[in-house]
Amino acid sequence: MQNDMNYLDRNEFNFNPSEKVIEAIRNFDPKTLCFYTRIYDQGKKSIITVRLSEIYGVPEEQVLLTYGGEDLLKNAIHYYLTKDDNKKILIPEFSWWYYNKVAGECNGTFDMYPLHEGDDTFAYDVEEVIEYTNRIHPRMLLLASPNNPTGNSLTYEEIARIMENIPDDTIVLVDEAYACFITNDTSYITSLVGKYSNLIISRTLSKFYGLPGLRCGFGFQGKGHEDFANYTNKYLGYNRFSEAVALAALDSEDYYRGVADEMEWGRQLYKKELGNLPGFKVYKSVANFILIKYPIEIKEKLQQALADQHYKIKFMADKGLESCLRITLGRKEQTQTVVDTILRCIN
């Protein structure tokens, strides 16, 4: 059962699902679950991969379907890092802790390339990523766009430049869990996976489409790596309930775009209220969370004040980000509560 805690510490969705999603759940015929899907007989993976193939303009064989972005990532890292002797993986300096964990599970060794702090954002140095990749020659290179927790992203041209200038046998996984917040233009995916066989782009319904509990992740793979696509296939089909809900979510783009606009209100409020205060820095974010540097002296007081109101935000512990908060962009009243609480703690 849901409790009354406001979890703004884990990049979840603090809004309602779309009407179409609610209807799909209401109208789902339980008998569907008595049977495996039949679509596999037609040489397809799922009704979702078929729909994703239409939306993204990528051939269905190159569409990956998994249980969350987490599952795609785990499958890819386990698959490629155990395939031959090269067990090296290169990841961003500040990134989702899970990358390291999964690499460790298959005795991978990881190196990190730096992210650079600018005026109001962290940034990749594309030339440096290329240089690190050529020098280390990892089996896998992980890029996250937007990156968690720093919120910065890569452009199509930057991804293409990296792909053009690194070894062909390095598999590049671009974690785009939060990418739908930037734009609904997906045409760059078609051209990237059409051109680079060593590229995987990973996406999810957990963030923009607000369904982390559904555990539906998907991705696109460059042509020529069908072995990995086959490895991730679910031969008896995907979860049929998830399929029905996922289709409804993918069909609710306008609703979720409206929610994303509401998050923009939150970004602006954090910037306006905290951006110019001594000891604070509000980083630019293109995801459903925002990174804010704060005066660490108020940490305990702030933690307590938030807990008293049943709020949780993420107090970063990563080396180099100890003085930062990562706050999920929630509903307006939640954002207002967090801002007011922070302001009270510094006065």
Ligand SMILES: Cc1ncc(COP(=O)(O)O)c(C=O)c1O
């Ligand atoms: C950067 C990043 N990638 C992927 C995920 C995975 O999300 P999911 O497994 O729910 O699709 C997360 C979850 O927070 C994340 O922060």
